[in-house]
Amino acid sequence: MTIESEQTVLTDGFHLVVDALKLNGIDTIYGVVGIPITDLARLAQAEGMRYIGFRHEQSAGNAAAIAGYLTQKPGVCLTVSAPGFLNGMVALANATTNCFPMILISGSSDRAIVDLQQGDYEELDQMNAAKPYAKAAFRVNRPEDIGIGIARAIRAAVSGRPGGVYLDLPAEVLRAALDEQTAARSLVRVVDPAPKQIPSRESVDRAIELLARAQRPLVILGKGAAYAQADDTIRAFIETTGIPFLPMSMAKGLLPDDHPQSAAAARSLVLAQADVVVLIGARLNWLLGHGKAPQWSATAHFIQVDISPTEIDSNQPIAAPVVGDIGSCVTALLAGLTLACLQPPAAWLDAIATNKQHNAERMAAHLAATASPMDFYTALRAIRDVLADRPDVYVVNEGANTLDFGRNIIDMRLPRKRLDAGTWGVMGIGMGYAIGAATVSGKPVVAIEGDSAFGFSGMEIETICRYQLPVVIVVFNNGGIYRGDDVNRSGGADVAPTVLMKSARYEKLIEAFGGAGHYVSDPQGLAKALSESIASGQPALINCVIDPATGTESGHLKKLNPQSAATHAAEPQRNDIKR
């Protein structure tokens, strides 16, 4: 809508935001509306963008973040000021932590009042609140700067190491009028938002020299490698060299989990014994024991391929940094390979094969036993078998035991299909990631959720039903955080801190919104409900009853929780069979 005066045709900030997003190929906004951004969402929809309305900004932000991860275009989340903004901030911080490109756009209150703390409606100094948790934070103070502000936000989100960007849009800027010609001239189409970054020749040569000396080489693929969408190049590098590889959780499927060179089932062995490790888009953070003993050999040498120069030496000295984008770096490494880099010594490959077989047999024995009531193995085996025929299905996974067992048992065959609690191990990503993945792909999503994990974003099942998304939620109902059988040590009436309601009928929640609810207590029932739900393409929730006594405190993170009073003598020691 434009306002015509005698001489000039006027437009406003709302139109400029929509035009700037569309000009840059952004076609979807995830958000929750209210003052001052309701008209922005309305207008975006009127102008042909998709607007997906959520029940909570954290889930909207998580959907935007995962959309960014899957498409390499920043996912956009739109929130109201102060509380809506803060709800969205958790997702923005999580996106930054995980290196996902995302833009959080929030309306904000009158700066003159906010800065003097005079108590405006939803007053908060949002830009400064966002700064420590975002890759970049910008505020647009004039309507003619909206175009450049959005361009800066896009470029900051996707170039170099991707991350979360905050863009503050004061209400008065959105409402401000501007003549159409000036407005049109102010828009910016971002050219080459994530330019290739070619590694230096020396860095590639240094890496090749080190690799040529390796006796026990290993490649670790992280979610940066999955994000880079250099799938064929990475596969060619691994298959040409013959080096065993270990996928980090969200890199599962970059090469299929049943690939003969996968060392996932020999994880502890390869970490402890590898002498040259090629990290591709994976950080040496807590998820990799910081690259240190006792998990790693103290004499291991590292080659690290990463786009962020300051990631190098963050935890361990890196003998051969290769800084650039993964596509360019792996192409250069592949081109530089020498004979000595090909086919690792047989002794190394044999040791891995033996260990893999031993661990695979242990896992197979666990999976062959049918526990009643179901334990994590029994339930996940049923899910694994159904998903074996559907490699196109996205798997969202959060919880503690539900996450750790899920990662180990559910094989992935295609890249970027596994979406999980990530670098923070955060609960609450489930429904947002499921909605984001279904929205950008139109493909089915199966969200395997601990009962606690599900609760963090559970209300979004209304969103899933409202948009009729092909999302099937499986709630692993063991009646608690980790387990459901702990007791109140005071003998009082309140349940223990980890206990949730075992009798909860989660499937009835989705029935309230017209989705299909299933209650299952055996693997046959689970398999049937799951395959029918996926085939239906409609929203469904399967309440899957799990023995409350089978989980482990903190899942596989026991050693981060050493003082735990909840020691269960009967628990099997899992020893990260295949983490």
Ligand code: ADP
């Ligand atoms: P994981 O948790 O799977 O180990 P991380 O999130 O720790 O993975 O690491 C991802 C790494 O990938 C980050 O250090 C990031 O800088 C890097 N990265 C992301 N995208 C690219 C890219 N296109 N090229 C090179 N490195 C990238």
Ligand code: TPW
């Ligand atoms: C935002 C702490 C880690 S895992 C978890 C919590 C609360 C839930 C585990 O129980 P669940 O899974 O989901 O039922 P299961 O199979 O083991 O029973 N708040 C946030 N993030 C985290 N990680 C926590 C709390 C936590």
Ligand code: MG
């Ligand atoms: Mg639970």
